[in-house]
Amino acid sequence: MAIAANRTELLQIADAVARDKSIDKQVVLAAMEEAMQRAAKARYGAENEIKVEIDPKTGETHVSRYLHVVEQVENDKTEISLAEAQGRNPSAMIGDIIAETLPPVEFTRIAAQGAKQVIVQNVREAERARQHEEYKDRIGEIIHGIVKRSEFGSVVVDLGRAEGVVRRDEMIPRENFRTGDRIRAYIYDVRKEARGPQIFLSRSHPQFMVRLFAQEVPEIYDGIIEIRAVARDPGSRAKIAVISKDSSIDPVGACVGMRGVRVQAVVQELQGERIDIIPWSNEPATFIVNALAPAEVSKVVLDEDAHRVEVVVPDEQLSLAIGRRGQNVRLASQLTGWQIDILTEAEESERRQKEFATRTNLFMEALDVDETVAQLLASEGFAEIEDVAYVDLNELASVEGFDEETAQELQTRAVEHIEARNKEMDDKRRELGVEDAVLEVEGVTTAMAASLGEHEIKTLEDLAGCATDDLLGYSETSKGADGKTERVRVPGALEGFDLTPDDANAIIMKARVKAGWIEAEELEEAAEEGEDAPADGEDVSEGEA
Structure with missing residues (x-):
C-alpha cells in the first residue's frame, strides 16, 4: 500500500511542525527532502546520486538523479557518456552534471515509518540547536519557569521554549517544589551534550542573590550602587559588600529600603536567608572589620604575604565573631578573600607574653647579654638576630638605655653569632x-x-x-x-x-x-x-x- 500527501498538506505539515517546535520552516522542509531522498535511494538503488527538492511556495516535489558526463562510462548509475549527454543537451561537456528527472516517490508503510524517523531526528536536532543559540547568551540572567517534574531531588523546569534543570546541590536546603509551582532561578551554565543542550539553573548561586537585588534596588540596576563581593550559606545566611559611586547615596540604606522592604523581598525569595549588607572598602583592615559585623573588633594585624589576617576581639565578642558553627567568620573570609584567625584579647596578651619571653631568651643566649638588655631589644620589635645584625646602627643606638658603643658591640656579637651558626650549618651540609x-x-x-x-x-x-x-x-x-x-x-x-x-x-x-x-x-x-x-x-x- 502506498502513502502520499498532496502539495498543500505537505506545506501545512511543515508549517505546523515549525510553529510547534519554534524552528525555521525551511529546516522542516530540508528534513522532509532528506526523508524522501532516502526513500528514493531505497527504490532506485543506494548507488544512485539522487536529490529531492520541495518548492517552499507551491509544495511541488522534484526528484532528480545526477549523472556525471564522462568519456567512458564505468558506472551507468552515476555516469553518462558524452554522446548520450549531448543527445539530451547539445552544449554538454565532459565534467558536467546532467539532472535526470525521476517519478515522484510513493511511500510504502515501512518507507513512511523510516521517513518519519528521519524527519523527527532532524527536527529534534534543529530544535536543540535553536535552544542552545537562544540560551547560551543568557547565562547570568534570572529566568521564570514552571516546575515540570522532579527527578532524584533535582527539578526539571519548563521555560516555555526549552527545559532547564535545578540540581539538588543548586537548590536552597529544605526547599521543596511541586509540579506546577512557579520558580525563579539563575542561569549559570548552558552546555551542548549528547542528549541535547542542557540549561543549568541555580537558586544557591551567589549571583542569584545579586540579580535579585538588582531587580529590587533601582540604584544597583542603574549602576549607581555596585555589589563588589558576595558570600552565601544558602538558606541560612549571606553577606554582601556594596559601594556607591554617588557620595550622596548610602549604599547600605538603599539596599535595605524604606522599613526594610527591599531586602525583605530578597529574603522572602531566598526562604528567609539572613542577609548582612556591609559597606565595601579599599582598605583591607576596614573591610575585614566591616565583614565581621555585628561583632566588634579591637585590633587587626595583616600578613599581606600570606594573605592572612589576625583579628582580636573582646572576650565577650568571641562567639559573635565566630558565629554559629563558624558561620560568621567563614562568610567574612569568603567575602574579603583573606584567611581570618580570631583571637580574644586575653589570648593575644598571653601569646604576646610568650613571644616576648622567647625573644628575650634568644637574645640572652645568642648575644650573651643580661635579661634587661634582651628585654629592651624584644620590646623595641627586634624578633631575630638578623634584625640586630643588619639594622642601621643609629636606629639601634636610639633605643632607650643604649649608646653608640653599646649598639656597636651588640651588632658585632650578632654578626659573630650568625657567622658561627652559618659555619656550623655549612659543616653539617658538607657532612x-x-x-x-x-x-x-x-x-x-x-x-x-x-x-x-x-x-x-x-x-x-x-x-x-x-x-x-x-x-x-x-x-x-x-x-x-x-x-x-x-x-x-x-x-x-x-x-x-x-x-x-x-x-x-x-x-x-x-x-x-x-x-x-x-x-x-x-x-x-x-x-x-x-x-x-x-x-x-x-x-x-x-x-x-
Missing part, C-alpha cells in the same frame, strides 16, 4: 653530602642546604626535580589502625623556614635554570607576562590533597 651547587641557587641559605640534605636532597638535580609540596610539606588523607580516616601531615624539607609557595617555587625554578633544564629567558618571559611557572606536582595544594 650530609650536599653539593656546593645547591648553595649557589639564589634563595638557598646554609641552614636550608643542611635541611635539604636531611631530606636526601643533595644535588642540584635533586632540587630541580622537586615539587613545591616536597619543600613545604602537605597533608594527605589516610586510614589509621582503627580504620578511621584521618589527615596526616607530611613534612617538607624547608617547612620551618617561613617560605610561601611562591618562594619555594622560585627556588625550584632557579635550580632548574642552573641545572640547564630550562633557559633563564623563558623564566623571565613568564614573569613579565604574569604567568606562574609551576613545579611538577604543584597542582595539588595542601587544602586539596
Whole structure:
C-alpha cells in the first residue's frame, strides 16, 4: 500500500511542525527532502546520486538523479557518456552534471515509518540547536519557569521554549517544589551534550542573590550602587559588600529600603536567608572589620604575604565573631578573600607574653647579654638576630638605655653569632653530602642546604626535580589502625623556614635554570607576562590533597 500527501498538506505539515517546535520552516522542509531522498535511494538503488527538492511556495516535489558526463562510462548509475549527454543537451561537456528527472516517490508503510524517523531526528536536532543559540547568551540572567517534574531531588523546569534543570546541590536546603509551582532561578551554565543542550539553573548561586537585588534596588540596576563581593550559606545566611559611586547615596540604606522592604523581598525569595549588607572598602583592615559585623573588633594585624589576617576581639565578642558553627567568620573570609584567625584579647596578651619571653631568651643566649638588655631589644620589635645584625646602627643606638658603643658591640656579637651558626650549618651540609651547587641557587641559605640534605636532597638535580609540596610539606588523607580516616601531615624539607609557595617555587625554578633544564629567558618571559611557572606536582595544594 502506498502513502502520499498532496502539495498543500505537505506545506501545512511543515508549517505546523515549525510553529510547534519554534524552528525555521525551511529546516522542516530540508528534513522532509532528506526523508524522501532516502526513500528514493531505497527504490532506485543506494548507488544512485539522487536529490529531492520541495518548492517552499507551491509544495511541488522534484526528484532528480545526477549523472556525471564522462568519456567512458564505468558506472551507468552515476555516469553518462558524452554522446548520450549531448543527445539530451547539445552544449554538454565532459565534467558536467546532467539532472535526470525521476517519478515522484510513493511511500510504502515501512518507507513512511523510516521517513518519519528521519524527519523527527532532524527536527529534534534543529530544535536543540535553536535552544542552545537562544540560551547560551543568557547565562547570568534570572529566568521564570514552571516546575515540570522532579527527578532524584533535582527539578526539571519548563521555560516555555526549552527545559532547564535545578540540581539538588543548586537548590536552597529544605526547599521543596511541586509540579506546577512557579520558580525563579539563575542561569549559570548552558552546555551542548549528547542528549541535547542542557540549561543549568541555580537558586544557591551567589549571583542569584545579586540579580535579585538588582531587580529590587533601582540604584544597583542603574549602576549607581555596585555589589563588589558576595558570600552565601544558602538558606541560612549571606553577606554582601556594596559601594556607591554617588557620595550622596548610602549604599547600605538603599539596599535595605524604606522599613526594610527591599531586602525583605530578597529574603522572602531566598526562604528567609539572613542577609548582612556591609559597606565595601579599599582598605583591607576596614573591610575585614566591616565583614565581621555585628561583632566588634579591637585590633587587626595583616600578613599581606600570606594573605592572612589576625583579628582580636573582646572576650565577650568571641562567639559573635565566630558565629554559629563558624558561620560568621567563614562568610567574612569568603567575602574579603583573606584567611581570618580570631583571637580574644586575653589570648593575644598571653601569646604576646610568650613571644616576648622567647625573644628575650634568644637574645640572652645568642648575644650573651643580661635579661634587661634582651628585654629592651624584644620590646623595641627586634624578633631575630638578623634584625640586630643588619639594622642601621643609629636606629639601634636610639633605643632607650643604649649608646653608640653599646649598639656597636651588640651588632658585632650578632654578626659573630650568625657567622658561627652559618659555619656550623655549612659543616653539617658538607657532612650530609650536599653539593656546593645547591648553595649557589639564589634563595638557598646554609641552614636550608643542611635541611635539604636531611631530606636526601643533595644535588642540584635533586632540587630541580622537586615539587613545591616536597619543600613545604602537605597533608594527605589516610586510614589509621582503627580504620578511621584521618589527615596526616607530611613534612617538607624547608617547612620551618617561613617560605610561601611562591618562594619555594622560585627556588625550584632557579635550580632548574642552573641545572640547564630550562633557559633563564623563558623564566623571565613568564614573569613579565604574569604567568606562574609551576613545579611538577604543584597542582595539588595542601587544602586539596
